[in-house]
Amino acid sequence: MLRRAFALILLLGLATVLARADTPASAPVEIDIPVLVAGYGSAFYEETAREFQKLRPDVRVRIGGNPRINDQVRIRVMAGDDPDATDAVLLYPNLIKAGRILDLAPYLDGPNWEGDARWRDTFLPDVLDRWTAPKVATSVSESGSPNATPVYGLPFAHAVWTVFYDKKRFRENGWETPRRWDEFFALCEKVEKAGVAPLSLPGVFMRYGDAFLRSAHYNLVGPDGWRAYNRLEAGARTDPRFIRAAAAVQQLSTRHLVKGWEGMTHTAAQLAFIDGRAAMTISASWFASEMKGKLPAGFELGAMNLPVFADGITSPDTLQTQSAYYFLFASGDPAREKATVDFFRFLTSRERAKRFAQTVDSPVALRAVTPADFSPLMxxxxxxxxxxxxxxxxxxxxxxxxxxxxxxxxxxxxYRLMTGRITPEEFGARLEAAAGAARARETDPDRVENRHGFATCALLLVLAALVAWLAWKKALKGGRRPPGAVGSEQSSEHLGRLRPKFAIGFVGPALLLFGAFVILPGLASFVWGFTRWDGLGERTWAGLFNFKWLLLESDVFWFALRNNLFLMIAPACVVVPAALFFATLIHRGIWGASVFRVVFLFPNMLGGIAATLLWMSAYDPHGGLVNTA
Known part of the structure; x- marks a missing residue:
């Protein structure tokens, strides 16, 4: 017996040793980095991951993305499944406050990938400032100086807002690139005299016009005024300098844009410029990447900085930029955090920065790149x-x-400013009112502005009257039971009642699905309506605040309610009576009955008309889905 036990123990020990011998000394560290592919694609980042893995075989980088990465990562973060890093659009201030974002300051004060400079010194001026802030998180798992000012965002792709123009057309017409607003408007008038629209701008994405507003405003107020504007300080949006900037934008949008700009996407606006229907277009430095393959051979693309005022207080060469920032999550695993930091040190190396400029043809937020690294277009x-x-x-x-x-x-x-429906002063006043409401909410989170008090009272009275009427009808029906009702019920049961098992078999599956996907989510949403939750932290009790805000302050709720009431009432009061009226006229054979028969066929024709319009839009040479794919 002892010999058998000893032999068994020996075999188990030998198996353990062999298993350990077959197992690698340490499994590779895996890091997950979803990226937003809009504008630049994901090919460069996937190539960077492969090159990094060659240098660091102990790390596996899972990188990829798609245009819907924002929604996908947002759901993951809300569920507590944080990636190691991402550039998806999230509520990063809340994540920073919760201590879920890694402070990069200790690493930025360390060496760059090449080891010959401080990492932070390899970036362009001011690009780290956006996400440099006083420390708000105390549980950060990094090494280094704890007293350094925290930096939470790491810039890479560096978009620059400019006005693009055709150098050849400018040269042939003797047009000079302007620097001041008065010169810019004078150029627009010269271009119009030549029979060409001065500028294309996407009305579908009207926020492209904000580039002119921001540039003009910053030029007049400088860095301090810009910070005051972003901090929602009182008076920043009714300041005469902001009104002056808004007036310049309105003059441009109401007088000098290409015809039909209101319905253009950003691609259609860019194609209007490429096709020669507009002399200039407003875009950022992703323009060349997006229009790759669509620019004619020999097209001489030029870029000028946005115009400034003669009395502006900033340098005319100051750029309006919009970097893509990556945020590294504090996973609590030092090995993963270190591997993620090393990957981004490699991503921002000289070789990778130059490679991005050469392949994507777009700027990066690093000093290593020079104009020679770009194509002539950029x-x-x-x-x-x-x-x-x-x-x-x-x-x-x-x-x-x-x-x-x-x-x-x-x-x-x-929208109202750029279409001339309000004045620049009204534009500033509306934004100032919104900023004032935001400031008031910051100081008093339970504050509700009474904008729709009368409508709320009317709605509640209508609902109360409807409930009372239904209760009265039910009580009346129960109190006055018509004669013969019992007999009717008995006669209707000649088939007999279904046994419980059969009833459950028929109704049970549908009831379970309905309860799981409709009733339970509805009840959960109703309960959540009494709480506050930003999707990241803990829920807190809010009482009736959300309902009061919805009824008394929210413009969107009342706008949606009006639309739904219209859809409910219009068919019942207009469509159905009109259809019955036309049917009566046709039935009686009055004069013009054939016309009414055609009217009856309109709904059957609408589907074909809609399909035709969709295909025409898809094959539109100026921005259609097929021709721009």
Missing amino acids: RDTAELVAKAPASFDAAPPASATNLAVINQALTDAR
């Missing part, structure tokens, strides 16, 4: 970057307040 933009003494970030603050309140107010007011 040479002007590269020279603007090289000589720029400073830059300012065009992206708005990523706070929840800005996304929820200010952006919506700007979207509504921008």
Whole structure:
């Protein structure tokens, strides 16, 4: 017995040793980096991951992305499944406050990938400032100086807003590139006299026009005024300098844009410029990458900085930039965090930066790239970057307040400003009111502005009356049971009742699905309506605040309610009576009955008409889906 036990123990020990011998000393560290592919694609990043893995065989980089990466990563983060790094659009201030974003300052003060400079010194001026902030997270798992000012975002792709123009056309017509607003408007008038629209701008993405507003405003107020504007300080949007910038934008949009700009996408606006219907277009440095293969041979693409005022206080060479920032998550695993940092050190190396410029033909936020690294199409933009003494970030603050309140107010007011429906002063007043409401909410989160008090009272009275009427009808029906009702019920049961098992078999599956996908989510949403939650932190009790805000303050709710009431009432009060009226006329055979028969066929014709319009739009040579694929 002892011999058998000893032999068994020996065999187990030998098997353990052999298993350990077959197992690698350490499994490779895997890091997950979803990237936003819009504008630049994912091929360069996938190539970078492969090159990094050759240098670091102990690391596996899972990198990839698609145009819907924002939604996918947002769901993951809400569920607590954080990637190691991403550039998806998230509420990063909230994530930073929760301590889920890695502070990069200790690493930036260390060596770059080549080891011959401080990592932070390899970036262009001012590009790290956007996500440099006082430390708000205390549980950060990095080594280095704990007293350094935290840096939470790492820039790479560096978009620069410019006005693109055709050098050949400018040269043939003797047009000079302007620097001041008065020169720019004078050029627009010369271009119009030549029978060409001065500028193309996408009305579908009207925020492209904000590039002119930001540039003009920053030129007048400087860095301090720009910070005050982004901090929603009182009076920043009714400041005469902001009104002056808005007036310049309105003059441009109402007088000098290509015909039909309101319905253009950004691709259609760019193609209008390439096709020669507009002399200039507004875009960022992703223009050349997006239009690759669509620019005619020999097209001489030029880029000029946005115009400034003669009395502006900033340098005319200051650039308006919009870098793509990557955020590294504090996973709590030192090996993964270190591997992720090393990957981004490699991504921002000299060789990788130059490779990005050469393959994607777009600037990067690094000093290593020179104008010679770009194609002739982007040479002007590269020279603007090289000589720029400073830059300012065009992206708005990523706070929840800005996304929820200010952006919506700007979207509504921008349309009216650029179409001439309101004055620049009214534009500033509307934005100032939105900023004031945002400031008030920051100081008093439970504050609700009473904008729709009368409508709320009317709606609640209608609902109360409807409930009372239904209750009265039910009570009346139960109190006065018609004679013979019992007999009717008995006669209707000649087939007998289904046994419970059969009833469950018929109704059960549908009831389970309905309950799982409709009833339970509805109940959960109703309960969540009494709480506050940003999707990242803990839920807190809010009472009736959300309902009061929805009824008394939200414009979107009442707009949606009006639309739904229209869809409910219009068919019942207009469509159905009209159809019955036409049917009566046809039935009686009155004069013109054939016309009414044609009217009856309209709904059957609409589907074919809609399909025809869709195919015409898809094959449109100026921005159609097929021809721009």
